[in-house]
Amino acid sequence: MAEPLELYDVTIIGGGPAGMYAAFYSGMRDLKTKLIEAKEELGGRMLIYPEKMIWDVGGFAPIVCEQLIGQLAKQAQIFDPTLVFGQQITGLERREDGTYVLVSESGEKHWTRTIILALGRGILKMAKLDIEGAERYEISNLHYTVQELEPFRGKRVLISGGGNSAVDWANELEPIAESVVVVHRRDQFGGHEKNIIQMKTSSVEVLTPYALTQLHSGDGRTIEKITISHIDSGEIKQLEVDAVIVNHGLKSDFTGISGWGLDMDDWNVFANGKLETNVPGIFAAGDFVNYTSKVNLIAGAFSDAVLAVNSAKLYMDPEAARMAYVSSHNDKFKEKNRALGVVEE
Structure with a gap:
């Protein structure tokens, strides 16, 4: 019993x-x-x-x-x-x-x-990047969260997303990264208004409305460039990066x-x-x-x-x-x- x-x-x-x-x-x-x-x-x-x-x-x-x-x-x-x-x-x-x-x-x-x-x-569960083959870069420079800031020091960082975490990460990384670019599908961002204003008035480059559409690598292990596409016009831009952070929600x-x-x-x-x-x-x-x-x-x-x-x-x-x-x-x-x-x- x-x-x-x-x-x-x-x-x-x-x-x-x-x-x-x-x-x-x-x-x-x-x-x-x-x-x-x-x-x-x-x-x-x-x-x-x-x-x-x-x-x-x-x-x-x-x-x-x-x-x-x-x-x-x-x-x-x-x-x-x-x-x-x-x-x-x-x-x-x-x-x-x-x-x-x-x-x-x-x-x-x-x-x-x-x-x-x-x-x-x-x-x-983190929403993963919907690009074929993206998972191969998760062991190198594709990130879904920021556990420590120091690994991004002096790096060219691209953040894809517009939620509270994306805005916070942009503000935290801006003082230590070589550059921070935020790409978001909409003009409006989530999060606290003060933090959004801080991001937009800092050296962070904000590109809207764009979506991350391609990852490019020379060795097949590390992302070296990315392609973003304008949601309305389809205009394409390529950016060289050292790290990509994806915040597409939970x-x-x-x-x-x-x-x-x-x-x-x-x-x-x-x-x-x-x-x-x-x-x-x-x-x-x-x-x-x-x-x-x-x-x-x-x-x-x-x-x-x-x-x-x-x-x-x-x-x-x-x-x-x-x-x-x-x-x-x-x-x-x-x-x-x-x-x-x-x-x-």
Whole structure:
């Protein structure tokens, strides 16, 4: 006979900023907490751009993304939640008593009273360059993400794409690369307006509306030139390059939860102002959730996490306090302050 599963109050699915902060705040609410992450580390989508400077998180101006991940991961573990890595949750069973059993793709089970979905953009896959033979250059100078800036120092860099990451990479590389050219199919760019203005007023050359159509190599291993084509006129230009970075978006996979009965579209689950989904006991936070007055910032993910945890607490105990005491008045931090040598009056 199999041993009974251990019951948790809250199980958070997703280890990005919303999931990590939810794990911390759940501890503040005295909830037995588990966090399940499909990858082998915390960070979520932030792992895509570890060297990016983050300017819009309260109290940090600025901070390298990798450092922010480390700080959030450390904070998430203050109250010792159970962390589970390498498991993609695909199944959901509701028991007669209203609790849930989550089932991973590999068959592991997790028993919980409530669920907080902090899935970000789901299981993300980079959209690959749709040019025959492009994959042969992935081991040399065709890149789909920028993990480190230094390898691009002094290089002629071409960036294909117009999303937030493409704009950010252009701004980060502009001071160290010999040249940066951004090619985009549309005149409009995604991302924060300030960053777009910075890109367009710097030495970055912006070519729109153009598409990357050919890669040229003398040795068959390294891209030496590229061809771009004007979307409207068909005009062709060739540029010599040392590195090509492609940011054609991300493909998201939410197939694991598609049969759970959640009210959602291709990118988001819908919730009310309390971060309650249409399924009782299931809440959401971060990029994955959409609701009136949604703020799509990391700072907004923290607020989502607080609201979702508070709603989960009240779902289990309607007589509970609406929110946790602030840290300066919260008994849970007195011992931790003493451990840090903080003398309280």
